[in-house]
Amino acid sequence: MDTLTNQRWIYIKRPSENVGFQNYQLEQQQMPTQLASDEVLIENKYISVDPYMRIQQSSCDSWEPPHPLNTLQSSGVVSKVLASNNTSFEKGDWVSAYTGWEQYSKVHASQLNKLDPGNAPVTTALGVLGMPGRTAWFGLMEAGKPKPGDIVAVSGAAGAVGSLVVQFAKKAGCKVIAFAGSEQKCQWLKSELDVDIALNYNEFDTYQSLSEYFQQHHLKIDIYFDNVGGKITDAVMPNINRRARIVICGQMSQYNGQLDKVELGPRFLQHMLYQRATIQGILARDYNHRMDEMLAQVSPWVKEGSLKFEQSIVKGFDKMPQHLASLFTRHSKGKLLVEVGK
Amino acid sequence: MDTLTNQRWIYIKRPSENVGFQNYQLEQQQMPTQLASDEVLIENKYISVDPYMRIQQSSCDSWEPPHPLNTLQSSGVVSKVLASNNTSFEKGDWVSAYTGWEQYSKVHASQLNKLDPGNAPVTTALGVLGMPGRTAWFGLMEAGKPKPGDIVAVSGAAGAVGSLVVQFAKKAGCKVIAFAGSEQKCQWLKSELDVDIALNYNEFDTYQSLSEYFQQHHLKIDIYFDNVGGKITDAVMPNINRRARIVICGQMSQYNGQLDKVELGPRFLQHMLYQRATIQGILARDYNHRMDEMLAQVSPWVKEGSLKFEQSIVKGFDKMPQHLASLFTRHSKGKLLVEVGK
Numbered sequence: 084m085d086t087l088t089n090q091r092w093i094y095i096k097r098p099s100e101n102v103g104f105q106n107y108q109l110e111q112q113q114m115p116t117q118l119a120s121d122e123v124l125i126e127n128k129y130i131s132v133d134p135y136m137r138i139q140q141s142s143c144d145s146w147e148p149p150h151p152l153n154t155l156q157s158s159g160v161v162s163k164v165l166a167s168n169n170t171s172f173e174k175g176d177w178v179s180a181y182t183g184w185e186q187y188s189k190v191h192a193s194q195l196n197k198l199d200p201g202n203a204p205v206t207t208a209l210g211v212l213g214m215p216g217r218t219a220w221f222g223l224m225e226a227g228k229p230k231p232g233d234i235v236a237v238s239g240a241a242g243a244v245g246s247l248v249v250q251f252a253k254k255a256g257c258k259v260i261a262f263a264g265s266e267q268k269c270q271w272l273k274s275e276l277d278v279d280i281a282l283n284y285n286e287f288d289t290y291q292s293l294s295e296y297f298q299q300h301h302l303k304i305d306i307y308f309d310n311v312g313g314k315i316t317d318a319v320m321p322n323i324n325r326r327a328r329i330v331i332c333g334q335m336s337q338y339n340g341q342l343d344k345v346e347l348g349p350r351f352l353q354h355m356l357y358q359r360a361t362i363q364g365i366l367a368r369d370y371n372h373r374m375d376e377m378l379a380q381v382s383p384w385v386k387e388g389s390l391k392f393e394q395s396i397v398k399g400f401d402k403m404p405q406h407l408a409s410l411f412t413r414h415s416k417g418k419l420l421v422e423v424g425k
Numbered sequence: 426m427d428t429l430t431n432q433r434w435i436y437i438k439r440p441s442e443n444v445g446f447q448n449y450q451l452e453q454q455q456m457p458t459q460l461a462s463d464e465v466l467i468e469n470k471y472i473s474v475d476p477y478m479r480i481q482q483s484s485c486d487s488w489e490p491p492h493p494l495n496t497l498q499s500s501g502v503v504s505k506v507l508a509s510n511n512t513s514f515e516k517g518d519w520v521s522a523y524t525g526w527e528q529y530s531k532v533h534a535s536q537l538n539k540l541d542p543g544n545a546p547v548t549t550a551l552g553v554l555g556m557p558g559r560t561a562w563f564g565l566m567e568a569g570k571p572k573p574g575d576i577v578a579v580s581g582a583a584g585a586v587g588s589l590v591v592q593f594a595k596k597a598g599c600k601v602i603a604f605a606g607s608e609q610k611c612q613w614l615k616s617e618l619d620v621d622i623a624l625n626y627n628e629f630d631t632y633q634s635l636s637e638y639f640q641q642h643h644l645k646i647d648i649y650f651d652n653v654g655g656k657i658t659d660a661v662m663p664n665i666n667r668r669a670r671i672v673i674c675g676q677m678s679q680y681n682g683q684l685d686k687v688e689l690g691p692r693f694l695q696h697m698l699y700q701r702a703t704i705q706g707i708l709a710r711d712y713n714h715r716m717d718e719m720l721a722q723v724s725p726w727v728k729e730g731s732l733k734f735e736q737s738i739v740k741g742f743d744k745m746p747q748h749l750a751s752l753f754t755r756h757s758k759g760k761l762l763v764e765v766g767k
Contacts, residue, residue: 138695143663145699312694321485331697347689352654353480355673355706357487362704364697 089114091185092403094156097149098140100340101411106140107156107404114187118168121192123178125162130184130400130421131209132158132407133243134310134335141342146366155183156403159209161198162188172197179208184403186423203385204394210243210418211385211392212378214367218332219247220377221370223255226330226363227306231256234302236319239310240278241268243418244332248308249278250390260302262315271416275391290317290349297322311335313348320351327360339411393417398424431456433527434745436498439491440482442682443753448482449498449746456529460510463534465520467504472526472742472763473551474500474749475585476652476677483684488708497525498745501551503540504530514539521550526745528765545727546736552585552760553727553734554720556709560674561589562719563712565597568672568705569648573598576644578661581652582620583610585760586674590650591620592732602644604657613758617733632659632691639664653677655690662693669702681753735759740766 089112096106118124136158139150150157160183164176169192172178177198182188198205203212210216222244223229235252239245240261249259249272261278263269269281280302287293293314297304303324309316313336323329337346354360370377384390395415397406400423410419431454438448460466478500481492492499502525506518511534514520519540524530540547545554552558564586565571577594581587582603591601591614603620605611611623629635635656639646645666651658655678665671679688696702712719726732737757739748742765752761 145695146701309694312692316694331694334692334695334698337692337695341692342695345691348692349687350654350676350679350683350690352651352658352673352704352706353487353676353679353684355704356676356708357706359488359706359708359711361706362694362697364694364699364701364703366698366701369701 085117086113086115087187088112089185089187090400091183092156093153094140094150095153097142097152098137098339099343101408102137102140102339102404103408104404109401114189116166118166118189121169123164123169123172123190123192123195124166125160125178125180125182125188125190125195126165127160127162127182127186127188127423129161129206129209129396130158130403130423131160132403132410132419132421133214134333134338134410136407137338137411138342141338143342146368155185157181157183159214160188161205161208167192177205179205179213184400186400203382206394206396206418206420207385207392209420210394211247211390212382215243215418216247216381217370217374217377218365218367219244219251220381221373222330222332222365223248223251223306223308226365227308227328229255229257229306233257233305234260234324235306235308236260236262236304237308237310238262238312238315239333239335240272240281241416242310245308245310246272246276246393246417247390249276252306252308253277257306260304262311265414267414268416284315287314287318290314293318294321306330308332309334312337313346317349317351320349320354323354323358323360325358327358329360329362331362331364335411395419396422398422400424427459428455428457429529430454431527431529432742433525434498435495436482436492437495439484439494440479440681441685443750444479444482444681444746445750446746451743456531458508460508460531463511465506465511465514465532465534465537466508467502467520467522467524467530467532467537468507469502469504469524469528469530469765471503471548471551471738472500472745472765473502474745474752474761474763475556476675476680476752478749479680479753480684483680485684488710497527499523499525501556502530503547503550509534519547521547521555526742528742545724548736548738548760548762549727549734551762552736553589553732554724557585557760558589558723559712559716559719560707560709561586561593562723563715564672564674564707565590565593565648565650568707569650569670571597571599571648575599575647576602576666577648577650578602578604578646579650579652580604580654580657581675581677582614582623583758584652587650587652588614588618588735588759589732591618594648594650595619599648602646604653607756609756610758626657629656629660632656635660636663648672650674651676654679655688659691659693662691662696665696665700665702667700669700671702671704673704673706677753736762738762738764740764742766
């Protein structure tokens with residue numbers, strides 16, 4: 084084989100509100116199969132869609148400049164080696180990498196991470212044993228500093244990161260309040276993930292009514308692990324406990340347009356003063372170098388089954404933009420992955 | 426003398442917006458001069474008015490329940506001992522205490538702090554060597570963690586706390602941007618306190634125009650020491666640097682009503698995430714037990730004249746509510762004190 088036909092999703096237009104097909108173009112590329120020294124050709128079997136991708140599409144710099152237009156949409160992938168010009172990898176190996184929404188990629192061996200399917204399902208490299216796991220673990224343990232008996236509130240609790248945070252918090256002896264967007268997710272959080280309280284925020288018309296719920300139940304939040312922002316944050320802030328730790332991991336409610344337009348919300352910094360609380364923003368990449376530490380702790384839990392890692396694996400490479408968009412409206416739980424069909 | 430006529434300001438009505446005479450009543454009390462064991466009778470010579478008093482008048486709990494109605498307005502005082510039933514204090518001694526807006530107080534000796542007028546002006550016990558000094562020192566050094574070369578933005582920079590923070594930051598080798606509400610204060614900040622940039626926020630119509638100032642001058646804020654909140658915070662947040670430390674010491678722009686009503690402002694938590702920044706609320710009382718540590722560091726600077734401590738000493742015990750109100754509109758600089766005339 085001299086060339087492969089490689090389908091790739093090119094990011095062509097910045098979304099102003101919801102992201103979708105209009106922001107992408109599916110391109111066919113003839114990819115030469117010849118490999119440079121230490122290069123590896125991989126077939127991407129599972130491709131990740133993550134909320135951070137929508138941040139990178141806002142017009143302002145975040146932790147880096149916006150995702151460049153007219154380039155491949157970048158993403159994590161779990162892949163099989165098709166050919167290798169490096170002694171550490173051979174055909175048939177499972178690997179994870181950071182390439183993008185395409186069927187095949189050529190990657191320098193140093194950028195590949197070999198996976199052992201006997202250890203855990205390979206897809207966990209994009210979830211519990213990958214970026215979302217790292218974010219949940221270090222975000223909660225290092226920034227949140229949980230102590231037994233702490234009340235931990237988690238927004239986006241049924242998502243890839245949130246569903247791990249609630250379990251890590253339970254393992255740390257905390258009482259967990261989980262926020263999710265549907266009754267079905269709340270049921271799952273209670274029955275499967277053993278959270279103490281699961282609240283469907285859509286059942287509260289205003290942030291004030293959610294805030295009143297806390298007051299009525301005498302719930303003072305010690306740790307707020309926030310993936311969503313907006314109304315939930317508005318309700319939590321007046322109900323934080325002395326020395327509360329607020330971890331900003333995501334602001335999903337703001338991603339579809341509000342990062343550019345700026346939404347208004349109630350001012351709350353006086354509560355930081357009253358309670359001498361802290362807010363800390365965290366990002367997965369800051370803990371890249373401590374991946375082994377996380378894996379040493381979390382892998383055994385995955386193996387023994389004491390940590391649940393829900394995966395929503397959907398098919399349809401031809402609908403990648405739609406899968407990304409679905410993160411903001413979906414009914415599925417845990418980590419969303421796209422399986423690339425034949 | 427068997428009794429003294431003691432005039433006292435009783436807090437009688439919660440303000441909904443600006444505080445003033447309508448919220449207080451001047452009462453005459455016949456105070457028996459007889460002293461219990463270890464009790465000391467003091468004549469209050471200087472009485473403090475501080476922004477935190479207005480927080481205590483909001484309807485919600487802050488760090489404690491609201492200031493009770495129909496009681497003496499509590500405050501710091503600097504006083505002279507008139508009579509003592511404790512061996513550590515004698516007539517004529519200067520002391521500081523926490524009593525209230527009244528001419529005379531009876532205080533247990535354990536609640537008094539003896540002052541040495543040879544060391545520094547006694548009024549500094551309510552300013553640079555008292556609560557405001559402690560707040561500025563620990564707030565900047567512990568929560569702000571200044572490093573040489575850091576850009577430090579200070580709101581309310583001409584106030585009791587802010588005017589010390591800017592000087593501590595300069596001593597730590599930082600570049601200081603000071604915000605104040607008049608051209609005259611800005612001039613003073615530049616000429617007397619040696620700040621690098623002084624900005625009159627009233628000259629900026631919107632937070633966006635202030636934010637653009639930062640962008641045009643490529644100013645990325647490493648530390649934001651916030652006494653004011655509101656528009657200044659709105660402008661700073663999009664311009665924080667990687668790993669910025671934001672210290673919430675006060676939110677003066679919110680005190681005259683907005684703590685009860687809740688004002689809307691632009692959401693900004695995404696910037697905490699982008700920059701992996703922290704916000705920490707601080708309160709003077711948390712550092713009470715470390716007062717000696719602050720004094721050991723700061724007193725020599727006061728004595729040698731390398732730290733300026735501006736005091737605005739006004740007369741008129743009969744106008745105490747007006748002096749408190751003036752904190753929110755005043756043109757004076759540094760620590761505001763009321764001298765109790767004969």
